Amino acid sequence: MGKTAVITGGSKGIGKETAVLFAKNGYNVAICARDEPSLRKAADELTQINRNVFYQKCDVSKSNDVKDFVANAIKKFVSIDILVNNAGIFGLDYLADTSEKMWDDIINTNLKGMFLVTREVLPLMLKNTNGHIINISSQAGKIAFPMDTAYGASKFGVVGFSRCLAEELKETCIKVAIVYPGAVDTPLFDNVDKRKMEGFPPREAFLKPAAVADAVFGLVQKQSGYIEEVDVV
Template sequence: MKKLNHKKAIITGGARGLGKATAIAFAKEGIDVALTGRNEEALKTTIEELKTYNVAAIYTVFDVSDYQSVQKGIKKIIDAWGDIDILVNNAGIAAFGTVNDMDVNLWTQIVTTNLLGMYYVTKEVLPHMLKKNVGDIYNVSSTAGLNGNPTTSAYSASKFGVIGFSQSLMKEVRKNNIRVCTLTPSTIVSDMSRDLGIINEDTLERTLQPEDFAELIVSSLKLPRRAMLKDAALWSTNP
């Protein structure tokens, strides 16, 4: 399969979990990577690891839920690189609680980060892809965006929204040779899933790993430009 050398990618929430695994997978393919996130020390550590693959790697610190910060952060990356080929909207937060019990501020923060944050970043990157008339956008939703369950109203609402946003965006920009793919993974082993207590440590090795999904993203990038992976749900085989 073809290599992806010299392409430039932005990955939000790139310091750990799926974002970090995707960044490493990209670097192995020769893709230059710009990471965004809120934890500067974690971003620095990941950047140093990426540089061992002899690619350009930079970072910028911002909260995707703050549009002005997003504007400044994306401008910093564009000023450094000139353009962007790939955007992975991965940044997100989660918490569980019933509609009755969850604090309004937390519920709102989850939706703002996961849905509006994705929109804010895409809004700033998209004009550069439209100008080039080519690009790839990956929006990370979840199986929680396909089915709501007790205590997941905020997270599910945000991830349902991601799917709707992605489907609309895909139909808007496919005529510009921009491929938009919606990803709906089941539970992935990560710091977030551990913090939420939804990982079964006894079946850890059988549970979906961040590297598994990163491999899927890289494979889809190698499809001929005439072919687009519209959406993908990757599940653990036997967790």
């Protein structure tokens, strides 16, 4: 049946590019996202490359969605060898202007979502004594920026989550990795107020999503330690 990669947020940007790379390399690919039309479009594109594609609408911040998505991915592909926790949202604001909704949306998607998906996938990886869990943080997960308390907290949180998970799993065959991309040209920024992005490099200088996909795939090919951390800048 071949190896399987589950990639959350696989309908756009970094997640889609990563799904394409895994599909090109013969992996079965399972992707999820909230918006069904763009998810279906991405799945159609992936199917042109490799017909072993599974997709399901799923909000990673909702445990029932996550349970259902992972259960169906396992039903389809039997094993899960790679988990790329990529789904994420972005937002910039001064703390005083950060609404409770903005805080909850960012933390629940970027951090709680990672916990929920990993918790569903891990038992199968442990049973199979095989697996790579690759978590997408950000340069904002190691460097402090203004207007970034919510997003920065989520991405620093991803680092804490991943390092603790790696410690917990270091006697097993499951590897954990953290990827820290710099600014990447994806739809993530489409709805951000440009005035808040004055400190960013010009959009044309942003990395391409393929650079992050290459780093993720490279980790799967080469990773030897129980935890690996990679900058993509």
